[in-house]
Amino acid sequence: MAPKTFQNPDLDCVEEMAEAERRCRFWLPKKRRFCANLPIPNSSFCGNHTARSDSQWIPCPIDPSHSVLQDNLESHVKRCPLLKQAQSLSLYPYFQKGINAGNDDEERVPPNLCRTALPSNYPSTSSDHASSEMKRNAVYSLTLPRFCALIDKIKTLHESISKEIRDSFRVPEACNKWIRREVDRKMPFQEKHVIQQASILGNLEDFGILRNPSNTDDSEVPAVVEFGAGRGYLTQLLADCYGIKRVFLVERKSYKLKADRSLRQKESLVLERLRIDIEDLNLNAVESLQGLPFLATGKHLCGPATDLTLRCCLGQHMAHSDASNSGIQGLAIATCCHHLCQWKHYINKRYLRNLGIGMEEFHALTWFTSWAVDADHGSNLPEISDPRILLPSE
Structure with missing residues (x-):
């Protein structure tokens, strides 16, 4: 068998390798190649793939549904696509900022009346806006006995009003x-x-x-x-x-x-x-x-x-x-x-x-x-009619 011979890469290959070195070094596993974007100054990665902490991103003051880098906030506000719409809205007589938003203090509930099923150290969510993450963390912070007490309360309340709820499906x-x-x-x-x-x-x-x-x-x-x-x-x-x-x-x-x-x-x-x-x-x-x-x-x-x-x-x-x-x-x-x-x-x-x-x-x-609306996980649970028998006493 003839021995294998190895040739030096030609000029085109050298240029291709040099070009690759000037690109973002983030590896795209599905495409099996590095990102093709140019890196930002003093970094090996492009703007999309440079590691940033969440604290650098803040909600846009014009439209909080999207976020912007804190360093870019001043320039973003001037060119935000929704800026023109927000400015034109203010000219309409029917625009009144937050008129239907409700009030943080309206119908405030005494803590001793409404937190009976929750522990004293239950994480308080903001009454202004509670994100999904805040709600999830608050629920997961409950001990199992407290969680079951809250579920019992919900079931009791539902049974007391369920007779007033009726299905009504009608195609005229x-x-x-x-x-x-x-x-x-x-x-x-x-x-x-x-x-x-x-x-x-x-x-x-x-x-x-x-x-x-x-x-x-x-x-x-x-x-x-x-x-x-x-x-x-x-x-x-x-x-x-x-x-x-x-x-x-x-x-x-x-x-x-x-x-x-x-x-x-x-x-x-x-x-x-x-x-x-x-x-x-x-x-x-x-x-x-x-x-x-x-x-x-x-x-x-x-x-x-x-x-x-x-x-x-x-x-x-x-x-x-x-x-x-x-x-x-x-x-x-x-x-x-x-x-x-x-x-x-x-x-x-x-x-x-x-x-x-x-x-x-x-x-x-x-x-x-x-x-x-989540998947049915019942098949993954043990056949126990009352889960509280597994819980340690407080």
Whole structure:
């Protein structure tokens, strides 16, 4: 067998190796190569892969949903994409910062009444905003006996009110054209969402807030304010099936607005989109809505958005206004993401106080709700009817 010979790399290979040395040294295992970005000064890594402590990142003061490096804060604030939107919002009469946010001190609950199931050293979460991590850490800090005591309390309270809760699923006749897909084929159709939307409208019809369009005079059709409207598909169903004439879509984010294009083609329908956070919306100051009877809807309002919507429609700032300007006829909301709910925003603290639940227990409750949509781990648990028999006595 002839011996193997090894040749020196040619000039191209040398240049390639030199180029690689000038690139970020972070290894990408899936791509089996180093990152192709240029490193930042005095580092072997690019800006994406340079190790930084969490303390260097702070929420953007314009939009806390994203973070920015503290060193870059001054320059970021000047070019944040949401800066222009925030500046334009302040010019609208219906913008009132935090009008529906709630109050940290409202309905404050005496500690001796509402923390009976929690230890004295239970980590206190901020009433202003409790992050998911804060809620999780607070729950995991409970001893097992205290945890079981809280679960028992929840079960007892649920049994006392569960008879008042009823399922109500109804698809009204007026929505058959959508169920049978006898509508514009260009509109996205997902059966699950259409049935959910139809059930919301069916329940409104049961309460007499909506009426079958074949038996309704046009003058009796209320305006519709859809909160958390997204692309506006719930309103699209209302327009196609109930002949609504006036629509206000409230949404803080920007979407492709597919339903808007279809809705604007209806000559008899007037559409107004309010790009604003529900927390900052003074509904009584929307000039084109004043004096109109209206119906409030929402699917799905995430976490505290439900409380913000209730305050927006029913809050004290509406109660003290001219009655002719606040003609709400009904309200229907499909909620979601209860683990994101916040004590500050919760609208019925008095109710929870009467049940003996305060801020800390409220945040524990909201964190527990995420377990309802988690995987079923029952097969991994021992067959024990009462887990307290495993717990040491305190």
